[in-house]
Amino acid sequence: MAASMARSGLRSASLLLRGGAKGRAGAPTKRSFSASAHDDAYETAKWEKITYAGIVTCTTLAIYNLSKGHHHGEEPPAYPYLHIRNKEFPWGPNSLFEKKHHADH
Amino acid sequence: MEKEMILHSLSWRFLTIAPCDAAEPWQLGSQNAATPIMQGIIYLHHDIFFFLILILVFVSRILVRALWHFHEQTNPVPQRIVHGTTIEIIRTIFPSIIPMFIAIPSFALLYSMDEVVVDPAITIKAIGHQWYWTYEYSDYNSGDEESLTFDSYMIPEDDLELGQSRLLEVDNRVVVPAKTNLRMIVTPADVPHSWAVPSSGVKCDAVPGRSNNTSIFIQREGVYYGQCSEIRGTNHAFTPIVVEAVSLKDYGSRVFNQLILQTN
Amino acid sequence: MPIATGLEREELEAELEGKKRFDMDAPVGPFGTKEAPAVIQSYYDKRIVGCPGGEGEDEHDVVWFWLEKGKPHECPVCSQYFVLEVIGEGGPPDGHGHDDDDDEDH
């Protein structure tokens, strides 16, 4: 919980830097620490903004990340500890995420 | 001063009797110490035993006294004492001090047993197989293949000569020089084993994939018997270990002849 | 009034009125003596009561006992006196005594 608060605190700070004036700086005076309904409303709005900031960051990161494509590594020599099969699985040589067929050794 | 005298005369008298380096019928105590480590183990046993006797006597005294005081006829109405903070503090603090006194000698011994000897003279590898031991003396070979290796099988009961002990004799004994630092490398070829010689206080587990090191310094020449101490299948009980400590000169000649035998 | 039903609703209603529908806290009061025994309120004719003993030094492990209407009880360890005050409907607590509609015989 603490980590996500810290992370989102960080992001809303960055939101401020990017000139988003509607963030935390505008309303410290209004904020009362008793758990009144009004406080909840303020918290709700704040966390809503943090979530949107998170979504924006993630989408930009995703677009940048996925645009770089994925390089396919070459087949390593058959080390004794790779593709360990003391006894074949009931569902055959490949496993859930293993699309390359390993030569049986 | 006269303590040494008594000890000396006593040990003089015992010298004539051969020290027991193998399991004996109706044996209660541990075998005689052949190495300083085993001597340390015996001393620790005596230290702890001293405290045990004290505690045993004290506890049985309290037990009998309690039975006496809560006896139905002699004291029908029990006292209503439920708490006693001072006695409670005493009976918790004091019993926790005793183990500290026991811990000091035992830790000292424990760490000295795990010492890796700084400059061993000989490295012998004991490879545990399912139901026999192989020994490799590879300090003297030049190529990868010529190390002096031999298997050591138990002598079955029906080929035993007179005077040999049952289930303890082997065809090829491990010949080691006495009074020298040995490094035993113990490792298995298949399943976990354990290389143990009680009189030298050694029990070194052979774990697959790990070469386990134990250092031995045998003080006197003689034949020492041990057995494999890690369950490993049907003939687990029939894989004894026999260490023969000989003088440095004999060791040289014995190993050298075997080496010649081996290589050509 | 928040949306609720059953026991939860009764609890919330009592809470709104400032009363306590389920009073879970141990009663607190002066040390009960023979003349001024400690009064324990109960909805039924008898209730299990635990006596924790007096203050400070003569506090003892809680001794549990049944306290019944009309039978004051003295704590065996610290001899504190307890008496039951029935504030509810009375009758045995497990509801076997006088069931209402179906069997009228006893």
Next chain:
Amino acid sequence: MAEIELKTAPADFRFPTTNQTRHCFTRYIEYHKCVAAKGEETPDCHKFAKYYRSLCPGEWVEKWNEQRANGTFPGPL
């Protein structure tokens, strides 16, 4: 009947515990790195050879030699 000169691999401060597996493995790798670097019969390579021969069980050495032969030796050679 020449006198056998008692000499074996010295204890190594890098492996102070009873587990000498990596000691044997490191000596084996040092030897083969030294051979790769300086060729076959140089004295200090020979020294490493003697160490790993006295430390490593024969079976391990055979297995590693075989792995090196068909290029599947996992060690950092």
Next chain:
Amino acid sequence: MSLACQIEGKFPFFTTLGGGGLKGGLHTTGAKWFMIESQRHSYHLVDPSPWPISGSLGALATTVGGVMYMHSFQGGATLLSLGLIFILYTMLVWWRDVLRESTLEGHHTKAVQLGPRYGSILFIVSEVMFLFAFFWASSHSSLAPTVEIGGIWPPKGIGVLDPWEIPFLNTPILPSSGAAVTWAHHAILAKKEKRAVLALVATVSLALVSTGFQGMEYYQAPSNISDSIYGSTFFLATGFHGFHVIIGTLFLIICGIRQYLGHLTKEHHVGFEAAAWYWHFVDVVRLFPFVSIYWWGGI
């Protein structure tokens, strides 16, 4: 004014023994349709329920079926899948009953709410220990790599994921959904039910995106679970974390539906609180594998 409310049978084969428990008695006789005088104690004496036994039978079928399947016995696979289906069914109907007892019948007074509250906290603590065990295994084998894998980490020939590609991308998504679930929580506290539903939808969609990326990462991973100790510790630690993300997502979907149906109120939303705690646990746990396995373990 005690609300007369009807206790219908929860399971057609069983006749209900006692209604709302007149005078707190479990063993009142006859079916009481009206609660004339509600019970004096605040506890909830649960009606007899078949789900514990059906759950354990399902578990038995799953384990025995699993062993038979892995040893390729005849019919092992069917028994395993039957067992799993039976466990899922039991979970579904058991928790449906709990929702009925709490939201629809109002048995969950403040004292009763402590049960699920402490229960979920302890459950999360046990999950922490569960995942901690796998991280321990991963660091045990990576801190002192054995001789068999060449004494180096990662072992030679193991294709290692670049931590700064998808793994790095996946790391901020979970905390963002963590922020969304906090938004939902405050929306509930501020009685903004509709906003809370939107917040929960945001949380769940972010969670699904994160699981999607995790699946993509596994699909593109050059090594797999049977590639030495690296593969097994990597896939066990990250795999079980992913599995817990999926559990959390299901939990949040249920909370979203309940929020939409109006079950959750400002005073009583224990189900949502448990889901939020679980989700924050899953958020925070994500940071450990990223640092120790992807990043440090991949250098």
